[in-house]
Amino acid sequence: MMFKNPILVPVEFVSEMSDTSCVCVTISTTVFSIQGHKQRVLLWSVFSFSLLVVGYILEILGIPLSKALYTVSFMFITAGASGLVLTAMYYIVDIERLRKPTVLLQWMGMNALIVYALAACDIFPAIIQGFYWRSPENNL
Numbered sequence: 001m002m003f004k005n006p007i008l009v010p011v012e013f014v015s016e017m018s019d020t021s022c023v024c025v026t027i028s029t030t031v032f033s034i035q036g037h038k039q040r041v042l043l044w045s046v047f048s049f050s051l052l053v054v055g056y057i058l059e060i061l062g063i064p065l066s067k068a069l070y071t072v073s074f075m076f077i078t079a080g081a082s083g084l085v086l087t088a089m090y091y092i093v094d095i096e097r098l099r100k101p102t103v104l105l106q107w108m109g110m111n112a113l114i115v116y117a118l119a120a121c122d123i124f125p126a127i128i129q130g131f132y133w134r135s136p137e138n139n140l
Contacts, residue, residue: 026047027044027047027048027083027086030043030044037094037095040090041087041090041091041095044083044086044087044090045084045087047083048079048080048081048082048083048084048086048087049080049084050080051076051077051079051080051083052076052077052080052081052084053080054076054080055072055073055074055075055076055077055079055080056073056077058072058073058076059073059077065077089102089105
């Protein structure tokens with residue numbers, strides 16, 4: 001189903017969305033509404049950094065940072081951190097046009113099912129532990 005206005009999400013979908021999904025929709029709508037790269041990077045950085053700050057303030061005020069309970073502070077911190085990673089990757093790949101550092105991530109995105117199977121069968125951790133510095137105890 002294609003929406004005529006990509007900035008607005010139909011009301012019937014909003015009640016089914018989690019908090020993190022709302023944050024992702026907020027970040028992704030700037031792709032359609034803001035045309036300049038610098039404006040997008042600035043908006044995403046400020047938005048993501050403010051989410052991190054709010055999450056840490058909530059943690060200081062007593063709301064625990066717990067993945068198992070999926071607390072509000074956990075949601076704000078993870079959404080802010082993922083927004084900053086998205087901003088950094090967008091800057092590296094789309095603005096600076098540096099493709100070589102992200103070739104592995106591009107391959108993993110194209111072959112997500114293979115990566116999932118390697119991780120689920122404990123083959124991926126075994127491969128990573130094969131790389132070490134001078135002695136096997138210093139592995140990744």
